[in-house]
Amino acid sequence: MYIVIVNPEAGHGRSIRLFRKIQKDPLYKKANCRTFFTEGPGHAEKIAEQVAEIHHENLSSVIVIGGDGTLHEVINGMKQYPDVPVTFLPAGSGNDFGRGIGLKTRGVKLFRKIISHPLNYRVYLGSYVLHQRYKYGKRTFLNSIGFGLDGHIVTLVNESNHRHWIRKFHLSNFTYPIALLRAIKNMKPIHFELEIDGHTHPVTEGMMVTISNHPYYGGGMRIAPKASLQSSNLQVMIVRQISKKKLLALFLSVFIGKHTQIREVEEIKAHSVIFRSKEMVPFQVDGQGGRCCECHVKKASTKATIFKD
């Protein structure tokens, strides 16, 4: 039995279009697929939690059609059942996890592969505990968690009031670069304390701190070229105080992985990181934004089971 979770809004409609094609495929009926549509934030997590609890013994896979945000919710909903395979059919705006895990095919072709050649990998994800006004429980992240400019960009992406035009003209690939330009224009450094693997780090202010589980970010930028889902470590990138021009150059050079050569950029391999700030700073986790004053991040000790073609 396959459970399919579809976020109809992901990728400005890309997700629902893909689901309609899959539904017409003869394998969809043959494979005994049951589909659920998400209705808003948090719903994918609830669906995943319930179906895993009821069906974990006879589930071939939970198939997620959406973006990284929907997959983030599903993985968190299924935390108690890490052996149940999860399959990601990227149909969001960014789809960085698909790149991170190295999916070669997309769309209906990928759906057919899942059913006919199920190949599941065990991967290390990340875990984080947020302190906003009070402490939240431990959660899992797939791609990255970032503070400062990183969080500001994602807030702008998700608040974008140009969504209608983006959808109409299929411009979703430009959402992130546009938000990036807007965020750089208004950027301010953040002040923080960093504890990396139990040691206080000397840098206390900068533009952003991003902790990655695999290289990709913001729809294909190779922000952490050395990060790996097979490694038991995370990759921390700190961008110190930097001019707007240089910051723009940094993001352009991210596509060719040369940004780590910029003097103000520091890259560290770490198993655990504590980020603290006296003020509430913007953050993002797997492309969803918020504000926090403290966060404890670790490479997860248990592995998740994910399909890879």
Ligand SMILES: Nc1ncnc2c1ncn2[C@@H]1O[C@H](COP(=O)(O)OP(=O)(O)OP(=O)(O)O)[C@@H](O)[C@H]1O
């Ligand atoms: N029916 C719905 N209507 C509006 N929002 C929804 C609905 N279902 C889920 N959501 C929310 O949509 C948000 C974005 O989803 P998702 O990240 O999967 O797509 P995306 O932003 O297009 O892709 P990506 O993260 O890869 O850029 C998630 O926070 C999710 O909770």
